[in-house]
Amino acid sequence: MTVDPQVIIVGSGPAGVSAAWPLVRAGVRVLMLDAATGPVAASPAAESAAAFRADPERWRYQFGGDLAGLAAGGDRSPKFATPLARSVGADYAEALGLQTRGFFAAGALARGGLSTLWGALAAEPPVSDLAEFPGGAAGMRPCFDAVRARIGVPEPTAAAITSEAARRVFARLQGRIAVEPAPNAVLDAPRDGRLACAHTGLCLWGCSRRAIYDAADELPLLRRFATFAYRPGHRVTRLYADGDRHGLEVEAGGARLTFRAGTVLLAAGTIATAALALPRLGLAGRPAPLLTNPAAATAFVVPGLIGAALPDQSFSLGQLFYRLPVEESGIPPWAAAGVLYGGDALPLELIASRLPLSRPVALRLARALAPALVMATCYLPGGFSRNRITVGEGSVSIEGETPPATRRRLRDAVRDLTRAIVPAALPLPGATSILEPGADAHYAGVLPMGGAGPFSSGDLGEIGKGLHVVDGAGLPSLSSTHPTLTIMANATRIGERVAGRVGGTA
Amino acid sequence: MSPGTLKAGAGRGHLILTGASGYIGRAVVEAALAEGRRVTVLGRRPVAGARFVAWRLGEGVPEGALDPDQPAGEQALVHLAHDWGAGALPSPSRGEGLGLGVSENDVEAKGAGGGGASRSLPETSRAHPLSQPLPPRGGEESDPNLAAALILRDSARALGIGRTIFISSLSARPDALNRYGRCKFAIEGLFDRPGEASLRVGLVYGGPRTAMYGLLCRIVGLTPVLPMIRPGQPVQPIHRDEVARGILAAADRGVCGPLGLAGAEPMPFGRFLRELARCTRGRGVMVLPLPLGPVLLACRVLNALPVGPTVDPERVLGLAGVRFVETRADLERLGLTAAPFAEGMAREPATRRLLLAEARCVLGYVLRGRAGGALARRYARAVGTGGAAPLPPLARRWPGLLRWVEPLGGKSELRRRLGMALALAEASPEGERTLARGGRLGRLAALAMDLALDGLAMPVRLVLGSLAR
Numbered sequence: 001m002t003v004d005p006q007v008i009i010v011g012s013g014p015a016g017v018s019a020a021w022p023l024v025r026a027g028v029r030v031l032m033l034d035a036a037t038g039p040v041a042a043s044p045a046a047e048s049a050a051a052f053r054a055d056p057e058r059w060r061y062q063f064g065g066d067l068a069g070l071a072a073g074g075d076r077s078p079k080f081a082t083p084l085a086r087s088v089g090a091d092y093a094e095a096l097g098l099q100t101r102g103f104f105a106a107g108a109l110a111r112g113g114l115s116t117l118w119g120a121l122a123a124e125p126p127v128s129d130l131a132e133f134p135g136g137a138a139g140m141r142p143c144f145d146a147v148r149a150r151i152g153v154p155e156p157t158a159a160a161i162t163s164e165a166a167r168r169v170f171a172r173l174q175g176r177i178a179v180e181p182a183p184n185a186v187l188d189a190p191r192d193g194r195l196a197c198a199h200t201g202l203c204l205w206g207c208s209r210r211a212i213y214d215a216a217d218e219l220p221l222l223r224r225f226a227t228f229a230y231r232p233g234h235r236v237t238r239l240y241a242d243g244d245r246h247g248l249e250v251e252a253g254g255a256r257l258t259f260r261a262g263t264v265l266l267a268a269g270t271i272a273t274a275a276l277a278l279p280r281l282g283l284a285g286r287p288a289p290l291l292t293n294p295a296a297a298t299a300f301v302v303p304g305l306i307g308a309a310l311p312d313q314s315f316s317l318g319q320l321f322y323r324l325p326v327e328e329s330g331i332p333p334w335a336a337a338g339v340l341y342g343g344d345a346l347p348l349e350l351i352a353s354r355l356p357l358s359r360p361v362a363l364r365l366a367r368a369l370a371p372a373l374v375m376a377t378c379y380l381p382g383g384f385s386r387n388r389i390t391v392g393e394g395s396v397s398i399e400g401e402t403p404p405a406t407r408r409r410l411r412d413a414v415r416d417l418t419r420a421i422v423p424a425a426l427p428l429p430g431a432t433s434i435l436e437p438g439a440d441a442h443y444a445g446v447l448p449m450g451g452a453g454p455f456s457s458g459d460l461g462e463i464g465k466g467l468h469v470v471d472g473a474g475l476p477s478l479s480s481t482h483p484t485l486t487i488m489a490n491a492t493r494i495g496e497r498v499a500g501r502v503g504g505t506a
Numbered sequence: 507m508s509p510g511t512l513k514a515g516a517g518r519g520h521l522i523l524t525g526a527s528g529y530i531g532r533a534v535v536e537a538a539l540a541e542g543r544r545v546t547v548l549g550r551r552p553v554a555g556a557r558f559v560a561w562r563l564g565e566g567v568p569e570g571a572l573d574p575d576q577p578a579g580e581q582a583l584v585h586l587a588h589d590w591g592a593g594a595l596p597s598p599s600r601g602e603g604l605g606l607g608v609s610e611n612d613v614e615a616k617g618a619g620g621g622g623a624s625r626s627l628p629e630t631s632r633a634h635p636l637s638q639p640l641p642p643r644g645g646e647e648s649d650p651n652l653a654a655a656l657i658l659r660d661s662a663r664a665l666g667i668g669r670t671i672f673i674s675s676l677s678a679r680p681d682a683l684n685r686y687g688r689c690k691f692a693i694e695g696l697f698d699r700p701g702e703a704s705l706r707v708g709l710v711y712g713g714p715r716t717a718m719y720g721l722l723c724r725i726v727g728l729t730p731v732l733p734m735i736r737p738g739q740p741v742q743p744i745h746r747d748e749v750a751r752g753i754l755a756a757a758d759r760g761v762c763g764p765l766g767l768a769g770a771e772p773m774p775f776g777r778f779l780r781e782l783a784r785c786t787r788g789r790g791v792m793v794l795p796l797p798l799g800p801v802l803l804a805c806r807v808l809n810a811l812p813v814g815p816t817v818d819p820e821r822v823l824g825l826a827g828v829r830f831v832e833t834r835a836d837l838e839r840l841g842l843t844a845a846p847f848a849e850g851m852a853r854e855p856a857t858r859r860l861l862l863a864e865a866r867c868v869l870g871y872v873l874r875g876r877a878g879g880a881l882a883r884r885y886a887r888a889v890g891t892g893g894a895a896p897l898p899p900l901a902r903r904w905p906g907l908l909r910w911v912e913p914l915g916g917k918s919e920l921r922r923r924l925g926m927a928l929a930l931a932e933a934s935p936e937g938e939r940t941l942a943r944g945g946r947l948g949r950l951a952a953l954a955m956d957l958a959l960d961g962l963a964m965p966v967r968l969v970l971g972s973l974a975r
Contacts, residue, residue, distance in 0.1 A: 053938045053942075054935050054938045054939075055935075056880070056934070056935050058933045058934070059884060059930060059933040059934065062929075062933045063888075063929070063930075063933070067884070067887060067888040070888050070926050070929055070930070306950070307946045307947075307949050307950040307953070308946060309942070309946065310942075347929070347932065347933070348932045348941075349925075349928055349929040349932055352928055352932075353925060353928075356914065356915070357957070357960050358908075358909045358912050358960050358963065358967075359871070359872050359912065359924045359925070359927065359928045360871060360872050360873075360874060360909070360956075361909075361953075361956040361957065361959075361960050362928070363872060363928050363931070363932060363941070364941065364949075364952070364953055364956060365953060365956075365957070367941045368949065368950065368953055
């Protein structure tokens with residue numbers, strides 16, 4: 001195959017593979033172009049959290065062989081400071097000519113895209129948050145089911161909460177706010193060559209068991225289909241019209257190639273997709289809206305657990321998922337949402353760096369606090385964000401800001417969460433911060449489906465005949481619920497419809 | 507090795523060197539021998555590993571210096587020797603080859619503005635060499651170095667030597683404030699044929715602490731407050747090993763004309779000294795800009811003392827006349843990159859020793875126990891090119907004292923390093939052992955004690971912190 005693909009998919013992230021599945025199953029000839037070249041950083045392979053803590057090679061995973069991770073830090077998620085994140089994000093800004101002001105832009109040219117770093121929260125947004133989607137929540141529902149079945153999202157149960165502190169907070173929150181054990185795309189049984197989670201707590205540094213979902217793990221499965229071809233190291237740099245087909249200029253190992261197909265699905269990740277789509281639409285130089293979830297982070301301490309020994313088993317992704325509905329006059333009801341994490345697998349340095357004590361004491365206090373910590377993120381719907389993305393000649397610039405009213409809503413949401421949690425856990429003084437726009441890495445809505453005006457796309461994310469936006473860039477709205485599962489469901493929906501339209505030949 | 511024999515070379519051109527026993531000369535000989543070249547040293551005393559032919563400045567290249575097995579056209583002469591006594595003042599590194607800018611006339615030119623330090627000195631110190639009358643501007647035409655270079659050049663040409671490299675200085679200019687710079691410039695003019703080149707060397711550092719480098723190392727060790735004139739003057743440091751590589755490259759590549767062999771990025775001399783102090787002494791120096799006069803006076807007083815280092819003020823002040831010279835293109839022609847100063851110093855064994863000592867101190871402080879070698883080396887590697895941090899002297903002996911001086915906030919270097927030490931200590935087996943030790947109650951009791959002590963230390967840290975600001 002590959003000589004004459006019916007459909008070209010740009011990008012191997014969650015959206016790209018989700019769109020690919022219905023196509024290859026229908027026998028459509030698919031070519032996936034992926035900018036990824038080499039493998040990402042290796043993941044530690046310790047047997048347990050305790051074994052990792054005592055591992056003489058631990059520093060290598062924590063800071064990287066070049067120790068560059070020591071210089072990292074900042075107030076964004078700790079997962080962006082790991083050697084894994086740095087290898088996943090390598091060359092991204094350079095390749096895009098990315099410039100930001102007041103905005104944090106994560107991105108990946110790596111295989112599997114940002115899902116390589118995904119926190120794996122696979123929650124379905126409430127029905128009201130899907131109202132603007134083509135076909136509404138009812139149209140999306142089967143796609144959510146299909147994605148969950150495909151990638152493996154175990155039914156969340158209280159038994160899956162590994163952190164004792166989170167367990168106590170869960171007991172307190174039940175009945176007070178909408179809270180559930182976090183629905184994570186983390187395997188509880190082996191599947192497709194991946195192993196079940198063994199609670200080693202090394203999630204932050206990459207799971208060597210591959211228990212955490214990563215779109216890259218779906219590529220070998222897709223490649224079993226004769227109609228699916230995958231080309232790594234092929235970065236699409238420009239789209240152009242080629243008669244009634246679409247041409248793609250591609251850079252591959254220093255060479256410049258061109259590809260053509262009647263149907264092209266853009267799944268490069270919201271920012272990279274915008275960089276390709278906007279110039280194709282003649283919208284270069286014009287600022288487009290870019291949705292993100294305004295975010296705050298905070299931390300709580302369960303007093304009774306201070307000084308306890310760190311557990312042998314641990315899990316550093318989300319333990320609990322919560323929603324806080326908000327009634328506000330003048331606007332439709334909305335909800336803040338977020339995740340609660342245990343602190344027992346977190347690098348103590350992250351805690352100690354915020355303690356105004358001498359370093360030896362800060363380290364010991366951090367160690368005492370770690371088993372008692374519950375960290376929380378709090379996200380607002382994307383409608384409260386205010387970011388602009390402008391694509392120029394070989395450049396992308398993004399400006400972000402958090403409007404005062406959004407800051408107030410974030411503070412109010414954190415306050416409400418705190419009121420619900422106290423006294424099971426107490427807020428850690430000085431631990432609340434409002435994150436820089438984009439630090440959530442939930443980028444969406446540059447060309448919303450079913451929108452009006454130049455910055456919009458059709459019901460199938462189409463921005464031209466046979467040219468579809470299938471990743472976050474096409475979302476009509478951004479729920480406060482983590483968007484990855486929604487993006488995958490939407491890509492599945494578009495893939496199914498495109499498959500029906502293109503028709504299989506196999 | 508007996509005179510007249512040559513070690514078999516690996517094919518590259520035979521190298522004939524004057525000034526081989528000096529600071530740069532030794533580095534060139536070592537680098538050449540390491541590359542398997544044949545080396546012949548012209549001078550008053552032999553240098554280990556090289557063939558020796560007796561020679562004095564003012565003599566031509568002896569015919570016996572040539573390698574009879576190689577055509578003369580494939581051999582290279584490097585002229586490093588410089589007679590510092592020629593009309594100049596005695597210098598601690600006299601005869602050792604290159605220093606940067608002895609500036610007798612510099613002193614003369616600014617003496618009036620600087621309060622006429624030499625005139626105000628008591629009669630008794632007149633006997634000191636430093637207070638002898640300074641030679642007038644000009645005089646480079648009669649400088650014996652110029653005449654000697656001419657003789658050497660003519661003999662090299664007569665013998666048909668293929669490449670002649672004259673080692674000049676970045677301060678070489680027709681209008682240089684000091685005689686040294688003008689003299690070097692005049693000599694450069696002699697080497698004007700194809701196959702002849704002059705290398706204008708910048709401020710050389712690294713290796714044994716002799717010559718200008720040794721002097722500067724001693725100066726920054728003298729006092730925590732270093733008064734100096736024009737601390738903003740740009741210098742272009744280059745590591746001694748890079749200079750040696752550059753000289754060998756010039757001998758191989760057949761470059762001609764004057765070429766800059768100095769760091770491409772200029773740095774203020776004051777910052778150079780501060781970083782030098784950090785790398786060689788493990789402490790900072792405060793550079794205090796001063797008018798010329800008092801500095802001169804201080805040097806004279808110091809030199810009059812029977813103990814302590816001798817500081818030739820002219821050598822230091824010579825730096826005042828230095829200008830930035832673009833060297834990037836020249837380094838490229840030599841196929842050379844000059845590492846930034848901090849990076850070059852980080853490779854110095856002494857810097858590394860200091861850094862490991864610091865590692866044991868700050869890691870010991872955070873761990874409250876001994877840091878293993880691997881952990882200490884990791885810390886040193888993480889610090890990279892910054893050199894050792896300024897630590898209170900007593901803290902090296904008793905790391906626990908750092909608790910009383912640890913910066914409370916801000917972005918100080920010590921704070922950054924303690925943060926790194928904490929992160930590395932936590933991620934080490936010894937860190938895990940320390941943190942997991944004991945039962946819960948014991949740990950909590952110790953923590954309570956610690957918090958109380960930290961509370962006691964807080965006022966001290968506050969006061970020290972505000973003093974530092």
